[in-house]
Amino acid sequence: MFIAIVPAYNESKRIKSVVKSLIPQVDKVVVIDDASIDDTAVHAEAAGAIVLTHPINLGQGAALETGQVYARMLNADIVLHFDGDGQFDVRDIVQAKKIIESGVDVVLGSRFLGVSSQIPWFKRCIILPIARLVNWLFTGIKLTDAHNGFRMLGRRGLEHITITHNRMSHATEIISLIKKNNLTYREFPVSVTYHEYGQKVSGGFTIIKDLIIGKIIK
Amino acid sequence: MRIIFQLAIAILSLIAIMSVLRRKKEHLLGPLGALFWIIFWVALISIVSLPTTLLDRFSQFIGIGRGVDLVMYVSIAILFFVVFKLYIRIESMRRDMTEIARKKTIDSISERK
Numbered sequence: 307m308f309i310a311i312v313p314a315y316n317e318s319k320r321i322k323s324v325v326k327s328l329i330p331q332v333d334k335v336v337v338i339d340d341a342s343i344d345d346t347a348v349h350a351e352a353a354g355a356i357v358l359t360h361p362i363n364l365g366q367g368a369a370l371e372t373g374q375v376y377a378r379m380l381n382a383d384i385v386l387h388f389d390g391d392g393q394f395d396v397r398d399i400v401q402a403k404k405i406i407e408s409g410v411d412v413v414l415g416s417r418f419l420g421v422s423s424q425i426p427w428f429k430r431c432i433i434l435p436i437a438r439l440v441n442w443l444f445t446g447i448k449l450t451d452a453h454n455g456f457r458m459l460g461r462r463g464l465e466h467i468t469i470t471h472n473r474m475s476h477a478t479e480i481i482s483l484i485k486k487n488n489l490t491y492r493e494f495p496v497s498v499t500y501h502e503y504g505q506k507v508s509g510g511f512t513i514i515k516d517l518i519i520g521k522i523i524k
Numbered sequence: 525m526r527i528i529f530q531l532a533i534a535i536l537s538l539i540a541i542m543s544v545l546r547r548k549k550e551h552l553l554g555p556l557g558a559l560f561w562i563i564f565w566v567a568l569i570s571i572v573s574l575p576t577t578l579l580d581r582f583s584q585f586i587g588i589g590r591g592v593d594l595v596m597y598v599s600i601a602i603l604f605f606v607v608f609k610l611y612i613r614i615e616s617m618r619r620d621m622t623e624i625a626r627k628k629t630i631d632s633i634s635e636r637k
Contacts, residue, residue, distance in 0.1 A: 338629075358629050364622055372626050376633070472622055519615055 308403070309382045311373030312337045312355070313366045314390030318344040324388070325353035327396045332386060336376055338369035346390075366455075367476025371469040378464060385464055387457040394456050398496045402458045411463040411489035412480075414449065415456025419495035426500065433510060440510075444517050445481040449493060453477040453513075456496045463489055475516035526576075533572045537565040564602065571595060 310332040314321050321337065328335045337350035341363040351357045358372055370387055377385045384406050388394055394415070402413045437452035453474065459467060466487040471479045484491050541562055548558040571579065579591030588594045 356633070358633060361625050361628055362621075364625055368622050368626070372629055375626060375630060379630070470619065472618065519611060 307334065307380060307382045308332045308384045308386070309373075309377045309380065310335045310386045310388050311370055311377065312350075312388050312390045313340060313369035313373070314338065314342065314346050314350065315340040315363065315366075315369075316342045316344050316346060317390040318342070318346045318349050320392040321346050321390050322349045322353045324390055324392050325350055325355040328388065329354050331396050331399045334380070336373050337390065338373050340364060340366070340369045365472035365476075366474060367469045367479070368472040370476060374459075374464060374467070374469070382464060383461050385459050387455055387459075389455040393498050393500060395497045395499070398456065398494070399458075402456075402494050402496075405492055405494060406458050406460045409460075409490070410492050411460050412467070412484055412491040413458040413494045414451070414481075414491055415454040415496035416449070416451035416493040417454060417496065417498050418450040419493060437510065437513075440514060440517070441478050441481060444478050445485055447481050447485055449481070451493070454496065454498075456494075456498075471516055471520055473512065473516055475513045475520065478513070478517055479520065530572050534569050537569045540565045 310328045312321075312324060312328070312335060314337050317324075325335050325337065335355040337347070337355040337357050339347040339350065339357055339359040341360045347357045347359050356376075358376060360369065360372065374385060384403065386399060386402075398415070402415075405413050434452060438449065441452045442448050454477070457480070463484075466489060467480055467483045469476045469479060483489075544553065544558055544561045544565070547553040548555070553561075576591060579594070583589065583591045583594040586594070588597065
């Protein structure tokens with residue numbers, strides 16, 4: 307079974323089109339509504355998704371793990387992490403799935419592998435290089451992109467990657483877990499369309515703080 | 525003037541010790557935590573009660589110039605330790621809260637079926 311996990315927080319404007327575009331690509335679309343205050347859950351359900359609603363806002367990492375817990379319960383073979391704000395292109399799914407089916411445990415989306423994405427220059431030239439450096443320092447793995455929400459996990463990946471970082475530092479935690487569990491991974495070019503700016507600089511500091519605390523507390 | 529300062533600190537510390545004992549009785553504080561805080565407040569009373577010359581002499585012995593500097597350094601170290609402990613406690617509570625919220629979310633799906 308192939309499940310798409312879509313974390314969503316106040317995405318009522320775009321969640322319907324995201325779910326509808328995902329349905330032909332996967333067996334089930336699971337939207338984790340992270341206690342949105344708008345109609346995200348209603349729109350997602352109307353579009354045909356299974357909706358899991360957190361009673362309180364926990365963060366994107368926690369939402370992804372809730373989706374993974376559910377996917378393990380359904381004995382999923384492959385899971386896809388796909389943002390709920392419509393920034394990814396479903397046409398990237400087929401190729402990524404082929405890589406997983408060839409035996410790779412985790413596929414990580416990258417905005418810097420040939421496909422042109424419209425990335426704001428401050429993000430491209432300042433934030434992302436720093437994020438890549440932080441990722442490398444904390445995980446020991448050098449990637450062309452950092453904190454890309456497009457990921458695909460095979461059975462072994464799903465089994466070994468349990469996300470404990472509730473907020474945005476989960477992206478670095480996932481890379482750490484790939485290394486720790488000797489999982490095979492491959493970066494894969496994905497195209498990204500920004501509807502909003504995304505994370506701000508202050509968010510980057512929160513990620514570093516969460517990573518340090520995560521290193522201290524096991 | 526010094527006696528007023530010493531009395532104020534001693535009264536404050538005694539109130540704090542009473543509060544620690546009350547929390548221990550109410551099982552809001554474990555034995556180790558209670559011991560740590562009692563030692564902390566007793567140490568504070570002892571330090572302010574010591575004649576300044578004695579504290580200064582001890583400070584010079586361990587390589588710090590003035591007694592008041594020693595008190596400041598130790599206080600900062602203790603404050604860092606307390607903040608660290610609080611971070612750990614908050615993180616542990618956050619993880620418990622996440623587990624409860626996740627269980628509730630997953631259970632609600634089973635109930636809907």
